[in-house]
Amino acid sequence: MSFIKTIGITKRYDNGEPPALEDVNLEIKKGEIFCIMGHSGAGKTTLLRILALLEKPDSGEYYFDGVKVSWNDNLRKHITMVFQIPVMFNTTVFKNIAYGLKIRGYSKEEIKKKVEEVLELVRLQGYENRRAKYLSGGEKQRVAIARAIVLEPKLLLMDEPTANLDPTNSAIIEEIVKEIVKEKETTILFSTHNLFQAKRLAHRVAHIYKGKIIEIGKTKEVFERP
Numbered sequence: 001m002s003f004i005k006t007i008g009i010t011k012r013y014d015n016g017e018p019p020a021l022e023d024v025n026l027e028i029k030k031g032e033i034f035c036i037m038g039h040s041g042a043g044k045t046t047l048l049r050i051l052a053l054l055e056k057p058d059s060g061e062y063y064f065d066g067v068k069v070s071w072n073d074n075l076r077k078h079i080t081m082v083f084q085i086p087v088m089f090n091t092t093v094f095k096n097i098a099y100g101l102k103i104r105g106y107s108k109e110e111i112k113k114k115v116e117e118v119l120e121l122v123r124l125q126g127y128e129n130r131r132a133k134y135l136s137g138g139e140k141q142r143v144a145i146a147r148a149i150v151l152e153p154k155l156l157l158m159d160e161p162t163a164n165l166d167p168t169n170s171a172i173i174e175e176i177v178k179e180i181v182k183e184k185e186t187t188i189l190f191s192t193h194n195l196f197q198a199k200r201l202a203h204r205v206a207h208i209y210k211g212k213i214i215e216i217g218k219t220k221e222v223f224e225r226p
């Protein structure tokens with residue numbers, strides 16, 4: 001059974017324009033790193049926002065771990081998303097990461113333990129009391145990843161997480177992604193327009209073009225096709 005399955009997802013923002021997504025059929029396995037590749041405007045963000053339950057498609061079905069999604073239920077707690085441009089709360093790194101845990105009612109001790117564990121994972125040990133908005137772009141993105149992963153989602157969605165970062169910071173984030181999948185029971189779906197990144201990270205890839213999936217398969221096979 002697929003962990004994520006979509007059938008015929010279609011989304012139109014404006015009736016005059018071609019649809020942002022058209023008949024998207026996707027299957028993702030548990031524990032997989034799956035990449036959506038495509039140019040700017042291809043529909044990557046729209047697809048990720050729908051899978052994150054932040055947006056509703058016009059038609060189509062979405063099954064999450066065998067459960068049919070209705071876009072208004074409590075499956076949301078199993079899904080977190082990292083955006084292309086990280087938005088930091090104007091407070092410390094600790095509180096930025098602890099926020100969601102606090103809402104979920106974890107104790108102070110549990111929060112401290114979990115935050116410290118994820119800070120290590122994103123290589124920001126000792127950053128607890130730094131003000132998040134003064135960090136570098138790469139550090140902010142790592143805080144955003146920590147904030148998403150600390151909630152132990154079953155599905156982590158990352159929308160072009162390294163699009164605004166230099167190669168060094170991109171490489172760190174790629175390492176973190178691999179570690180998350182190895183250490184946590186998390187399935188990761190990320191988007192990129194960087195084919196090299198897709199090739200380095202993903203087990204399987206889909207190529208989206210003008211809202212349609214035009215190619216899908218194991219990374220190795222897709223990149224070796226003539």
Ligand code: ADP
Nearest residue numbers: 013014020038039040041042043044045046047
């Ligand atoms: P990508 O993430 O691959 O750059 P998007 O999903 O952002 O692609 O966009 C897909 C298409 O949908 C584009 O044509 C874009 O202009 C359009 N689009 C995206 N968001 C909106 C919106 N909120 N309102 C109208 N059109 C949108």
Ligand code: ADP
Nearest residue numbers: 092094095098102107108109111112127128129
């Ligand atoms: P608020 O006043 O908004 O409720 P607090 O200052 O009480 O926020 O912080 C929220 C929780 O996070 C508290 O349990 C606090 O002890 C803990 N906390 C805040 N910063 C740190 C830190 N740097 N290291 C460990 N725990 C922290």
